[in-house]
Amino acid sequence: MPDVHAALADVVARERLRVVASLIRVFGDWDLADDVFAEATERALRRWPIDGIPANPGAWLTTTARRRAIDVIRRRAVESGKLAEVAMHESQETGEAPAIADDRLRLMFTCCHPALPLEARVALTLRVVVGLSTAALGRVFLASEQTIGKRLQRAKQKIANAGIPYRVPTEQMLPERLDGVLTVVYLIFTEGWAANADGALAEEAIRLGRLLLELLPGSDEARALVALMLMQHARRDARSVDGNLVTLEEQDRGRWDADAIREALALLRSPVRERGSYRIQAEIAAVHASAPRADRTDWPAIVARYDELLWMQPSPVVALNRAVAIGMADGPHAGLAVLDGLARDQRLCGYHPLHAARGELLARAGQPTEAATALARAAELAPTEQERTQIRRRLTSLHPADFG
Amino acid sequence: MRYLMFVATDPENAPDATGEGTLPIDEWVAKNDAAGTRVMGERIRPAEDATTVRRRDGKVLVTDGPFAESREWIVGFDILECADLDEAISVAAEHPMAASGRLELRPFWPGDQP
Numbered sequence: 001m002p003d004v005h006a007a008l009a010d011v012v013a014r015e016r017l018r019v020v021a022s023l024i025r026v027f028g029d030w031d032l033a034d035d036v037f038a039e040a041t042e043r044a045l046r047r048w049p050i051d052g053i054p055a056n057p058g059a060w061l062t063t064t065a066r067r068r069a070i071d072v073i074r075r076r077a078v079e080s081g082k083l084a085e086v087a088m089h090e091s092q093e094t095g096e097a098p099a100i101a102d103d104r105l106r107l108m109f110t111c112c113h114p115a116l117p118l119e120a121r122v123a124l125t126l127r128v129v130v131g132l133s134t135a136a137l138g139r140v141f142l143a144s145e146q147t148i149g150k151r152l153q154r155a156k157q158k159i160a161n162a163g164i165p166y167r168v169p170t171e172q173m174l175p176e177r178l179d180g181v182l183t184v185v186y187l188i189f190t191e192g193w194a195a196n197a198d199g200a201l202a203e204e205a206i207r208l209g210r211l212l213l214e215l216l217p218g219s220d221e222a223r224a225l226v227a228l229m230l231m232q233h234a235r236r237d238a239r240s241v242d243g244n245l246v247t248l249e250e251q252d253r254g255r256w257d258a259d260a261i262r263e264a265l266a267l268l269r270s271p272v273r274e275r276g277s278y279r280i281q282a283e284i285a286a287v288h289a290s291a292p293r294a295d296r297t298d299w300p301a302i303v304a305r306y307d308e309l310l311w312m313q314p315s316p317v318v319a320l321n322r323a324v325a326i327g328m329a330d331g332p333h334a335g336l337a338v339l340d341g342l343a344r345d346q347r348l349c350g351y352h353p354l355h356a357a358r359g360e361l362l363a364r365a366g367q368p369t370e371a372a373t374a375l376a377r378a379a380e381l382a383p384t385e386q387e388r389t390q391i392r393r394r395l396t397s398l399h400p401a402d403f404g
Numbered sequence: 405m406r407y408l409m410f411v412a413t414d415p416e417n418a419p420d421a422t423g424e425g426t427l428p429i430d431e432w433v434a435k436n437d438a439a440g441t442r443v444m445g446e447r448i449r450p451a452e453d454a455t456t457v458r459r460r461d462g463k464v465l466v467t468d469g470p471f472a473e474s475r476e477w478i479v480g481f482d483i484l485e486c487a488d489l490d491e492a493i494s495v496a497a498e499h500p501m502a503a504s505g506r507l508e509l510r511p512f513w514p515g516d517q518p
Contacts, residue, residue: 115489162511163405165488173490 004048007057012041015058016131019065021103025166027069030128030156036072040065104129105215106166108208112181113164120155121184122191127152130188130204140191140201178216182225182278185209189229202233220272224279227264231285234260245390249294261289280309299329316348324357332365352381356391368398406443406512407492411480411501419504426500436484441495445482479505 016037023033040061054060111124119141126132126140134152138145158164169177189205209226216222234257239246246252268286272279284305291297306322319342327335339358348354359375362368372395379391427435436442454470479501486492489509496507 113489115493162509163407163486163489163492165490167490169490170494173494 004045004053007053008041008044008048011057011061015061017104017107017129019058019062020128021107022062023065023069024107025103026066027073028160028166029069030159032069032072033065034128036065036068037061039068102215104211105168108181108212109168109177110159110164110166112177112184113159114177114180115162115164116155116158118184118187120151120158121180122187123148123151124155125184125208126188126204129208132204178219178221181212182209182221185212186225186229186278189232199233199236202229202236205229206233220270220274221276221278223267223270224276224282227267228278228282228285230260230264230267231282231289233257234264234289240386243386244393245386247390248288251294253292253294256289265289275308277309277312280305280312284309297328299325303329316342316345316351317353319345320348320351320354320357324361327357327361327364332361335361336365350381352378352383352387352391354378355381356394359391359394363398372398405486405488405492407484407486407489408510408512409445409482409484409492409496409499410478410508410510411482411499412505412508413477413479414504414506415475417506421503423500423503425497426503427498429500432499435498436482436495441484441486441491443483443485445480447480448478450479451477484509 019040020033020037023036024030027033043064044057044061048054108125108129111128112121116124123137123141126137127134132140134145134148137148137152141148143151168174185205185208188208189202191201206226206229209222209229213219213222213226235248235251237257238251238253238255264282265286268279268282275283284302287298287301287305302325303322306318306325310318310322320339323335323338323342325335326338336358339354339361342348343354343358355374355378359371359373359378362371362374375391375395375398379388379395382388382391426432433442433445451470454468456467456469456471458465458467482499484492484495486495489511492509496502496509499507501507
């Protein structure tokens, strides 16, 4: 039977999350769930070539993993003299729990619980929901496998000790908690987008977003986040050419992923009662995505949305993006006036995009010397070599002669 | 699960003067006593009335004041009995000090765990 490996890889990719999430619900032990699932896949590798691939491989893995978990718990109970607990788990095992809420959803809400530190939420989601190994997580966080292992262990301990529940929050708490889950998903996306060129994490984030939307189809913010990520990810090939970053304005729009953009725009067409911040950010991305050329971007529409976004979540970064949009809509001097007001904000003075934006607007305003100073400052502050190179390229393109 | 809920002032953050979403303290106590989510609770006297006790080298050392000097004051506590942290959070979020101060939830250490 040559296809056992392929069949198993396929069923693991499709079913791992569902099986692990249900094991955690039944047994309340995260490490046990992980271990017995791994053991079940190993058993499959031994049994399937002999017995044949079962008709329902997902159910086979679930049953095998559950039996194994019961064995482990029984052994532990004998050791500690607590057999009553085994009886409880056995009764739960026979009667399938009513699927009021999907276990995968419970797992996501628990991993993203606000009582856990943000980094732990991201790490747990990537480890348990996405299924990344601790070694892979170490590469994402630029930390040793051991450090990541400790961080995950600490988070699982807090879940148990503090009584963080394994369920979907009550209706009252749901909007806030869902927002927390979306934050983690978007963080995985943006980190993946910035850090590794292969975009694998960004794709995982989009998959997570789609899963959330499938499980909570009524959430417009989940829908908008998927749309937003799709549109940003659609620009991945145009955004980096030969290792160099290309600004949105200079990107070859023919290299944007048209299918992804179409899908995103279709998602945004569904009616919405109350627009949240992801909806507005997605609408901004949609304005860019719908412009056939950079110089045909509907900047006033973008400014209007940044006005809304700033009102909803007053942050210096949103204010900066709004200033840039004003510069594009109403001319560089208008943008610079807003930007100068922002430059006094302590939180922004070391933020390189502020200086880069100032340099860009000054160049457009015909002040190349001042533009060069601002861009040089931006290059100094930029955190990655790629970004520094991009800014320096812009800097060398500033020829006073260009500005009659 | 049992939680000790510290009720404290929050000198670093501005209070929410509207108190929206919280209950007056009498109502909060009555509601949670009836629901069984509050086991007991008390206001406590301020730090200036605190006494710290230690035993070192066979001697009992008694000093005036709290063991941690901080601008934040613990003004009271409640013992909550809740199904899980989310229930405890809901109970805490309705306490009037959630809007004017802050609350800290500390799970009890179960007797059967080392």
